[in-house]
Amino acid sequence: MESFGARLHRAMRERGPLCVGIDPHPALLAQWGLGDDVAGLERFARTVVDALGDRVAVVKPQSAFFERFGSQGMAVLESTIRQLRNLGSLVLLDAKRGDIGSTVRAYASAYLDPSSPMYVDAVTASPFLGVGSLAPMFELAAEHGGGVFVLALTSNPEGASVQRARSADGRSVAQTVLDEISQLNAGAEPIGSVGAVIGATVGKTDCDLSGVNGPLLAPGLGAQGATAADLRVVFGSAVPAVLPAYSREVLGAGPDPAALRAAADRAVTECRAVLAMS
Numbered sequence: 001m002e003s004f005g006a007r008l009h010r011a012m013r014e015r016g017p018l019c020v021g022i023d024p025h026p027a028l029l030a031q032w033g034l035g036d037d038v039a040g041l042e043r044f045a046r047t048v049v050d051a052l053g054d055r056v057a058v059v060k061p062q063s064a065f066f067e068r069f070g071s072q073g074m075a076v077l078e079s080t081i082r083q084l085r086n087l088g089s090l091v092l093l094d095a096k097r098g099d100i101g102s103t104v105r106a107y108a109s110a111y112l113d114p115s116s117p118m119y120v121d122a123v124t125a126s127p128f129l130g131v132g133s134l135a136p137m138f139e140l141a142a143e144h145g146g147g148v149f150v151l152a153l154t155s156n157p158e159g160a161s162v163q164r165a166r167s168a169d170g171r172s173v174a175q176t177v178l179d180e181i182s183q184l185n186a187g188a189e190p191i192g193s194v195g196a197v198i199g200a201t202v203g204k205t206d207c208d209l210s211g212v213n214g215p216l217l218a219p220g221l222g223a224q225g226a227t228a229a230d231l232r233v234v235f236g237s238a239v240p241a242v243l244p245a246y247s248r249e250v251l252g253a254g255p256d257p258a259a260l261r262a263a264a265d266r267a268v269t270e271c272r273a274v275l276a277m278s
């Protein structure tokens with residue numbers, strides 16, 4: 001079974017370093033002339049899948065915008081995941097799940113077990129109940145060639161109060177998360193399957209990223225104010241591992257498929273220029 005890290009490494013080489021989110025905000029549904037209902041949700045998701053599913057390396061559905069429509073919304077999410085996988089993009093479900101280990105096992109089964117209707121290539125997870133609490137996710141991901149992206153320095157301003165706080169040994173909480181990820185990825189080639197999430201908005205991280213050996217998801221570009229140039233400020237010499245993530249900036253160009261593709265192409269071109277400068 002090829003690891004998620006290896007599959008992502010290849011996808012980023014073939015399709016460019018870009019992750020586009022499917023975030024059906026009510027404002028975006030309205031902007032696209034769609035109702036704030038399941039039919040609008042389905043049309044929105046399908047439009048993004050058809051426009052980008054065969055050309056971007058990773059697509060990142062935001063679970064919350066599907067969950068808000070209950071079981072019908074989840075049915076749309078399941079079919080969106082299937083459609084994306086059929087078109088060859090890697091699916092990273094943004095759910096930021098975290099719980100105690102025995103419960104996390106159920107979350108791991110929901111997203112990382114091939115027999116699940118919501119089986120995805122990777123999922124985001126919150127380490128703030130302890131990175132070790134996510135062990136069932138890491139285990140199931142390793143078993144089935146999946147990936148887990150662990151939050152470290154999130155793009156929201158409130159994150160710093162927790163993530164930059166100092167642990168007993170003087171390291172920031174974010175650094176303790178990154179160091180545990182480094183251990184999980186030790187020795188993996190060409191890159192590990194446990195990623196970290198570091199917002200492109202956070203400025204200097206004061207973190208040592210040199211040992212992570214995993215993909216670095218960088219949300220916060222565009223709508224949250226970060227630019228591709230910020231990637232060098234935030235990631236420094238770690239930029240080759242960066243997977244830039246855009247949602248509203250690209251989705252705002254819709255619903256015309258050609259406009260969506262042009263927006264994605266612009267994003268990947270901008271990011272490639274910066275990442276290649278490493």
Ligand SMILES: O=C(O)c1cc(=O)[nH]c(=O)n1[C@@H]1O[C@H](COP(=O)(O)O)[C@@H](O)[C@H]1O
Binds near residue numbers: 247
């Ligand atoms: O895990 C994420 O994707 C994520 C982490 C983070 O630190 N910040 C962040 O904005 N995100 C997600 O990225 C999406 C927002 O992207 P934009 O619309 O491009 O700002 C939302 O789905 C967020 O939940």
